Amino acid sequence: xxxxxxxxxxVPFLDLxxxxxxxxxxxxxxVAGVFDHGRMIMGPEMGELERRIAERTGxxxxxxxxxxTDALFMALSAAEIGPGDEVITTSLSWIATANAVAVAGxxxxxxxxxxxxxxxxxxxxxxxxxxTKAILPVHYTGKMCRMDELTAIAQENGLLLIEDAAxxxxxxxxxxxxxxxxxxxxxxxxxxxxxxACGEAGIIVTDREDLRxxxxxxxxxxxxxxxxxxxxxxxxxxxxxQAAILLKRLExxxxxxxxxxxxxxxxxxxxxxxxxxxxEDEGCYDVYYTYTIRxxxxxxxxxxxxxKGIETKIQHPILMPQQPAYRGKTAARFENARKLVERILCIxxxxxxxxxxxxxxxxxxxxxxxxAA
Ligand SMILES: *Cc1c(COP(=O)(O)O)cnc(C)c1O
Numbered sequence: 001x002x003x004x005x006x007x008x009x010x011v012p013f014l015d016l017x018x019x020x021x022x023x024x025x026x027x028x029x030x031v032a033g034v035f036d037h038g039r040m041i042m043g044p045e046m047g048e049l050e051r052r053i054a055e056r057t058g059x060x061x062x063x064x065x066x067x068x069t070d071a072l073f074m075a076l077s078a079a080e081i082g083p084g085d086e087v088i089t090t091s092l093s094w095i096a097t098a099n100a101v102a103v104a105g106x107x108x109x110x111x112x113x114x115x116x117x118x119x120x121x122x123x124x125x126x127x128x129x130x131x132t133k134a135i136l137p138v139h140y141t142g143k144m145c146r147m148d149e150l151t152a153i154a155q156e157n158g159l160l161l162i163e164d165a166a167x168x169x170x171x172x173x174x175x176x177x178x179x180x181x182x183x184x185x186x187x188x189x190x191x192x193x194x195x196x197a198c199g200e201a202g203i204i205v206t207d208r209e210d211l212r213x214x215x216x217x218x219x220x221x222x223x224x225x226x227x228x229x230x231x232x233x234x235x236x237x238x239x240x241x242q243a244a245i246l247l248k249r250l251e252x253x254x255x256x257x258x259x260x261x262x263x264x265x266x267x268x269x270x271x272x273x274x275x276x277x278x279x280e281d282e283g284c285y286d287v288y289y290t291y292t293i294r295x296x297x298x299x300x301x302x303x304x305x306x307x308k309g310i311e312t313k314i315q316h317p318i319l320m321p322q323q324p325a326y327r328g329k330t331a332a333r334f335e336n337a338r339k340l341v342e343r344i345l346c347i348x349x350x351x352x353x354x355x356x357x358x359x360x361x362x363x364x365x366x367x368x369x370x371x372a373a
Contacts, residue, residue: 068188
């Protein structure tokens with residue numbers, strides 16, 4: 001109906017309210033625990049979270065951070081990546097990936113992507129120079145990059161491999177979990193991620209003790225004890241409250257990912273033939289941080305769904321090398337990314353979505369392309 005104003009989204013993209021009463025009381029209890037001991041920063045819950053994440057990713061060490069961006073910045077700095085160095089990353093990611101490289105003092109170099117929206121290993125190979133120090137792949141949408149090829153390229157060329165696993169908590173490639181491949185791997189647990197705090201949070205994992213020590217110094221102004229600063233850094237600490245919340249949510253994360261995967265399977269069945277759906281490769285376990293379709297007439301589809309009360313997002317409409325901050329300033333190769341960025345659309349798929357919401361969304365996408373609902 002033209003001119004009809006939808007007052008509230010029928011199908012919201014995300015709903016960050018804590019509505020489940022069991023979860024709500026668990027989280028309130030966790031918060032009360034921190035109120036009781038009063039160690040608001042670097043409290044015991046943070047150490048426990050670090051142990052649990054290290055164990056889960058099969059790593060020796062985990063270092064908690066204030067955000068995923070902090071985690072990336074700390075990881076790059078700990079690996080002594082700085083002025084004069086180049087870091088090859090993808091063209092399509094949240095800008096935090098490139099910013100962490102630039103703020104560490106190095107130059108981000110942008111590689112092209114494949115149709116799965118992940119970095120193209122061949123493009124990475126073509127961008128290696130004498131100054132290349134690291135490869136920083138992003139497991140975009142919760143699907144892991146081709147880690148066997150990227151690991152081989154890093155080894156052949158003596159490069160560090162740092163995973164941006166911000167969107168890929170618990171994703172797997174060849175049976176191996178995200179965060180277990182690189183010299184360092186970074187996660188974000190901000191409120192929107194699949195494994196989410198009630199605010200900002202991040203974490204880095206590694207097997208190297210020297211890197212762990214540097215990360216711990218970098219986390220708090222480059223200090224190694226109360227007074228001594230060994231290198232300039234910023235304050236990148238995680239709140240104990242967020243760690244306490246994350247510990248509780250860690251117990252629920254498997255079920256939540258299962259529901260996201262079920263939603264993806266439902267959409268795959270209903271939408272194939274109408275749009276290009278994400279494909280899970282053999283041996284992979286995708287966690288669907290976003291369910292991102294590639295659609296013809298994408299902008300019209302988005303508008304049509306919006307009018308039906310279905311909220312969608314384009315993550316992200318501006319490729320990193322095309323951002324004003326980076327345009328023309330560094331090497332980049334992104335022909336395929338340029339085409340794909342015009343077609344990507346993230347449709348509602350969170351674990352909180354009802355069956356009706358899923359069906360309503362799928363039906364309207366089919367209708368838009370002239371199919372029966
Ligand atoms: C969310 C995200 C980040 C940044 O994490 P924050 O916790 O928001 O700072 C970095 N890289 C990618 C790919 C992300 O999705």
